[in-house]
Amino acid sequence: MxxxxxxxxxxxxxxxxxxxxxxxxxxxxxxxxxxxxxxxxxxxxxxxxxxxxxxxxxxxxxxxxxxxxxxxxxxxxxxxxxxxxxxxxxxxxxxxxxxxxxxxxxxxxxxxxxxxxxxxxxxxxxxxxxxxxxxxxxxxxxxxxxxxxxxxxxxxxxxxxxxxxxxxxxxxxxxxxxxxxxxxxxxxxxxxxxxxxxxxxxxxxxxxxxxxxxxxxxxxxxxxxxxxxxxxxxxxxxxxxxxxxxxxxxxxKGVQMSEIKTVQDLEKQYPGLVTEIRNEAAEAERTRIKDIKNLEIAGFEDIVENAMFEKPITAAETAMKIINKQKQVGANYMAEREEDVKESGVKNVQHGSGEEETKNKFDAIIDEMKF
Missing domain, CATH: 3.90.226.10 (2-enoyl-CoA Hydratase; Chain A, domain 1)
Structure with missing residues (x-):
């Protein structure tokens, strides 16, 4: 073949x-x-x-x-x-x-x-x-x-x-x-x-x-x-x-995969991974606190303190809280000012007759003028 x-x-x-x-x-x-x-x-x-x-x-x-x-x-x-x-x-x-x-x-x-x-x-x-x-x-x-x-x-x-x-x-x-x-x-x-x-x-x-x-x-x-x-x-x-x-x-290492139920178990099995996660979390938290601290202004210290530690929120959320508080303070000031004006009675003061007298003098002069 x-x-x-x-x-x-x-x-x-x-x-x-x-x-x-x-x-x-x-x-x-x-x-x-x-x-x-x-x-x-x-x-x-x-x-x-x-x-x-x-x-x-x-x-x-x-x-x-x-x-x-x-x-x-x-x-x-x-x-x-x-x-x-x-x-x-x-x-x-x-x-x-x-x-x-x-x-x-x-x-x-x-x-x-x-x-x-x-x-x-x-x-x-x-x-x-x-x-x-x-x-x-x-x-x-x-x-x-x-x-x-x-x-x-x-x-x-x-x-x-x-x-x-x-x-x-x-x-x-x-x-x-x-x-x-x-x-x-x-x-x-x-x-x-x-x-x-x-x-x-x-x-x-x-x-x-x-x-x-x-x-x-x-x-x-x-x-x-x-x-x-x-x-x-x-x-x-x-x-x-x-x-x-x-x-x-x-x-x-003798650790069963089904036994990883806690952070300690995970750290024992993957110490490098847990360390990396912790470092990233710590850095993120430091940045968050620093950003919020930069927002601190007189009169709003309580908001900043609360945002940093007591009820943690982001810097953006903190800024919104401060702005809303400022708006509320401004609204309260205008309301109090209006109330003070009402209580002073300044709106009830009557004008004198000087304007009327001045008008009559001008009329008399015009009447005396000969054309």
Whole structure:
């Protein structure tokens, strides 16, 4: 066999496979396992072996009533995801999607094919705009054409989201542009998933660039925003650098994570963090007191003293209190002055007759004048 044909045969024997079909049994339905990156080096539309192999394995499941699609993926090839989404939507079996760890980017497109979408309580669900990797040199016109292609791809994704969730296109488009991250609970609340799984995902971040979710490594360097709060403070989700910390398991200092209930516990576990928080709080308090002290003027010492120590408020709030007090003092002064004028009786004093006498003298002179 010529070497070219041998290479082609080898390629067909080793397709760019990123899935695994598990035939059903009497007890369990058939499964499609999608763990890790969807597609890889070769694009779905260029690699004719990959979609052909996928379709053959899907058809080989036979006349099944249900297919469980288990997802734990950070995404990958949008074209591959769209093709899988279409095949699953077109299949007569009930499609149950279970997000075991997380579904991000292109993986969420496949998730939308589910008649029911379940996600781990502390799983991750992320949607964002599609992007394109550039490996060559291009003209401005070519870049403009690629930009239009990305807009078309985005619209296809928006269509999948809106069809499944019933949400407005503009709203979904905005969420994608913002690169939106949700926990499992939030994904259910937002309508992108239907219900929570009883399983809980175990998440570890290594070196800030690799995320390991239920033992599946996922490169996160390509994402714009990684909100750490999505991974922190969850019952079984840990973020401890390279070290893996199990829920209710002891770390190297012998302190259980579930035992951090007081400031003292936190300081023992993270002394540097507590010191930093205290220093920042002390500096903020010194600045607050200094700013309020600069507002002190005669007659309003009680307001300043109260704002600094007894009922602490900001300098801006203190200034407003002083201004309001000044306005009240001014109003009281004007009221007291008016009362003093009334009590003096000065308004009741009558004018003398000098004006009338002066007028009569002028009249007499005019009468005596001869014309």
């Amino acid at each position: 010529p070497k070219r044909e041998q290479r082609q045969a080898q390629k067909e024997q080793r397709p760019n496979k990123f899935w695994n079909f598990v035939p059903g049994t009497e007890e369990d339905p058939a499964q499609l396992i999608l763990y890790g990156t969807i597609a890889s080096a070769e694009s779905w539309w260029e690699d004719r072996v990959t979609p052909k192999q996928f379709n053959q394995e899907l058809d080989a499941l036979g006349d099944v009533e249900e297919i469980v699609v288990r997802i734990n993926s950070g995404g990958g090839d949008v074209l591959a995801a769209n093709a899988i989404y279409t095949r699953l939507r077109d299949h007569k079996a009930t499609i149950t999607v279970k997000i075991d760890g997380w579904a991000a980017s292109a993986a969420t497109i496949i998730a939308m094919a589910g008649d029911k979408i379940q996600i781990a309580k502390n799983g991750i669900f992320m949607i964002h705009d599609p992007s394109m990797t550039i490996w060559n040199t291009y003209t401005a016109e070519q870049f403009e054409k690629m930009a239009e292609q990305l807009k078309t791809v985005k619209q296809s994704i928006v269509n999948a989201y809106t069809q499944r969730t019933g949400r407005d296109e503009e709203e979904v488009s905005a969420l994608m542009s913002e690169e939106t991250w949700w926990t499992g609970e939030e994904a259910v609340e937002e309508g992108f998933c239907d219900e929570l799984l009883f399983e809980e995902a175990e998440t570890i971040i290594e070196n800030g660039s690799m995320l390991i979710v239920n033992s599946v490594p996922i490169d996160i360097t390509g994402f714009k925003t990684i909100p750490r709060n999505v991974f922190e403070n969850k019952s079984t989700t840990k973020n401890r650098g390279k070290k893996k910390v199990q829920n209710k398991a002891e770390d190297k």
